[in-house]
Amino acid sequence: MSERHPLASWLRLTLTPGLGPAQQRQLLAAFGLPDAIYDAGHSALAAVVGSPAARLVLDHDVGEAVDRALRWADEPGNSLLTLGDSAYPAALLEIPDPPVCLYVKGDVGLLSHTAIAVVGARSATPQGEANAEAFAASLSGAGLGIVSGLALGIDAAAHRGGLSGPGRTVAVIGTGADRIYPARNGDLARRIAAEGAIVSEFPLGIGPLAHNFPRRNRLIAGLARGVLVVEAAVKSGSLITARLAIDCGREVFAIPGSIHSPVAKGCHRLIRDGAKLVECAEDILEELRFTPREAAPARDMALTEEGAGEDGVLSALGHDPVDVDTLVHRTSLTPEALYAILLSLELEGRVARLPGGRLQRL
Numbered sequence: 123m124s125e126r127h128p129l130a131s132w133l134r135l136t137l138t139p140g141l142g143p144a145q146q147r148q149l150l151a152a153f154g155l156p157d158a159i160y161d162a163g164h165s166a167l168a169a170v171v172g173s174p175a176a177r178l179v180l181d182h183d184v185g186e187a188v189d190r191a192l193r194w195a196d197e198p199g200n201s202l203l204t205l206g207d208s209a210y211p212a213a214l215l216e217i218p219d220p221p222v223c224l225y226v227k228g229d230v231g232l233l234s235h236t237a238i239a240v241v242g243a244r245s246a247t248p249q250g251e252a253n254a255e256a257f258a259a260s261l262s263g264a265g266l267g268i269v270s271g272l273a274l275g276i277d278a279a280a281h282r283g284g285l286s287g288p289g290r291t292v293a294v295i296g297t298g299a300d301r302i303y304p305a306r307n308g309d310l311a312r313r314i315a316a317e318g319a320i321v322s323e324f325p326l327g328i329g330p331l332a333h334n335f336p337r338r339n340r341l342i343a344g345l346a347r348g349v350l351v352v353e354a355a356v357k358s359g360s361l362i363t364a365r366l367a368i369d370c371g372r373e374v375f376a377i378p379g380s381i382h383s384p385v386a387k388g389c390h391r392l393i394r395d396g397a398k399l400v401e402c403a404e405d406i407l408e409e410l411r412f413t414p415r416e417a418a419p420a421r422d423m424a425l426t427e428e429g430a431g432e433d434g435v436l437s438a439l440g441h442d443p444v445d446v447d448t449l450v451h452r453t454s455l456t457p458e459a460l461y462a463i464l465l466s467l468e469l470e471g472r473v474a475r476l477p478g479g480r481l482q483r484l
Contacts, residue, residue, distance in 0.1 A: 129195065131156035132204045133188040136223045137325055140178050145171045146222045147205075149179070155206060187325065194225075194300060194326055199315060201226040209234070217344040217370050221323035225299035228319035232292050237267030238406060239342045239367070240283075241360045242276025242352035243385045249482060250353035250385065251279040252474035253377055256484050257350060258283025258291075259471055260403035264414035265289050269346045271296070271338060272320070276352045276360075278307055281314055283471075291318040294342045296335040298328040339363040340370075347410055348373030350400070354388030361388050364397065373409060375400045431455070431463045436472065436483055443480040 135146055135156045152170045153159045159167070159179065167176035195202045203210045203224040211233040214220040226233065240258050242250060258268045258280040268284030270277040272293040284291030293314050297303045299322040302311045314320055323341065324334060339362050343349055349367040351374070354360035364374045374397040379386025393399050400406055407414070438444075438452040446464075450457055464481065467473035474482055 127192055129192065129202055129204065130188055131160060132206070132223055133191050133202075134184055135159065135179070137184045137187045137191070138178055138182050139184075140182075141171075141175060143219060143222060145175050147219070150205065150222070191225075191326055199227055200299075201230050203230065203233075211345060213346075214341065214344045217340060219340070220344075221341070223323065225322045225324075225326070226319055227299055227315040227321075228317075229290070230319065232267055232290055232319045233321060233345060235267040235289070236265075236412065237269045237289070237292065237346045238410070239269040239346035239349040239363065240276070240280035240352065241270055241342065241349060241363050242280075242354055243358065243360065243388075244273050244275040244277075245385070246275035246279070246353050247383070247385060248476055249474055250276060250379075252471070252484055254279035254352040255283040256471040257352070257377075257403050257406075259286045261406060262287030262289035262291070264403070264407055264412065266407075266410075266412060267292060267346075269294065269342055271335075271342055271359075272303075272307055272311060272314075274304060274306065278310055280352075281310060281318075285313060285317055292345060293318070293320045294338050294345065295320060295322045296324070296338040297330050298322060298324050298326040300326045301329060303330040335359060336362055340366045343367035343370055343372055346372060347412075348375060348406065350375040350377070350406065351389055351392055351397070352377050353379065353383075353385040354392075355384055356387050356391060358388055361392065364392055373398065375406055375409070377401075431459070432467055432472075435460065435463050435467065439473065439481065439483040441483055443476050443482045445480050449481070 148170055149159050153162055164176050164180060167179055194200055205222050209230050238261055240254055254276045262268050262284045266289045268280055268291040270280040272295050281291045281293060291314060302308050339359055343363050343366040349364055351360050351364055367374050376389040376392040376397040378389060378399055398409055434453055438449055450460055472484055474484055476482055
């Protein structure tokens with residue numbers, strides 16, 4: 123084992139099987155740095171965490187796992203942060219159980235930026251995903267980091283939106299940092315590692331164990347100043363994240379939906395319980411009193427024919443789903459001209475396509 127490496131004793135402590143995070147923090151509180159823990163005798167350790175745990179600390183050989191983690195940390199773009207590191211995100215020190223060690227792929231500095239968490243249903247509606255991406259893009263454009271959990275549905279949409287702006291995005295995962303889950307988000311995960319950050323508290327090699335995902339939710343809430351729930355069923359991990367956010371003193375926001383949609387019921391419950399109903403990104407920025415770092419210059423749509431056409435199409439869309447034939451009738455545009463404007467509006471995140479060929483204004 124690379125015992126002389128400054129991170130070796132930290133890794134030895136966190137990789138000891140059977141020694142939980144609470145016991146790790148108890149030992150650190152009692153003895154200071156990990157080296158002091160291993161210099162203490164059995165009786166001193168037992169007085170803090172009990173004899174069985176003390177025996178685990180002193181006798182368990184985790185040299186191979188430590189070496190593996192150190193090799194991983196030496197790879198370009200990878201980092202290990204400990205509670206004793208100045209780069210450890212201060213926001214996580216405010217939660218009841220901060221991880222002793224964090225594995226990070228990407229820009230470590232993003233973990234300390236002002237951020238908003240955007241979470242929601244895996245089985246999201248197309249409108250929900252469009253809302254998540256549009257909100258995240260606007261908030262990232264204002265300079266807020268976007269934190270989410272790399273799951274399918276709302277999480278993935280939020281990350282895509284976050285990557286489109288200077289705020290960028292942080293993905294908190296429930297596996298080891300050397301694993302990608304779900305596999306369908308592989309391309310997105312690689313892009314986040316290159317342009318944002320992926321963070322995990324779990325040792326390398328850990329797969330998608332069900333009980334790890336509720337644990338990672340507290341980090342999603344802890345890293346952010348608030349949590350935006352886009353779509354969620356009444357019993358969902360997103361509501362767990364919202365409750366954890368409240369426990370950490372964070373703000374909770376929710377987007378309302380149809381009274382007939384099962385993935386809107388969780389948001390409606392949050393709103394009844396005191397979450398702030400939001401209809402646009404500005405609602406969140408105002409509540410957080412966050413001043414955009416560099417406000418994007420407003421585009422004067424009336425100066426170009428294309429802009430005037432976009433405004434006219436948006437006005438014709440209204441706020442209810444509309445089919446293309448109806449839009450052709452309302453706008454008096456040719457189908458070709460209408461399709462060109464709709465494509466531009468879709469790329470800008472202002473219009474979404476729904477099942478059945480209908481369109482809806484965002």
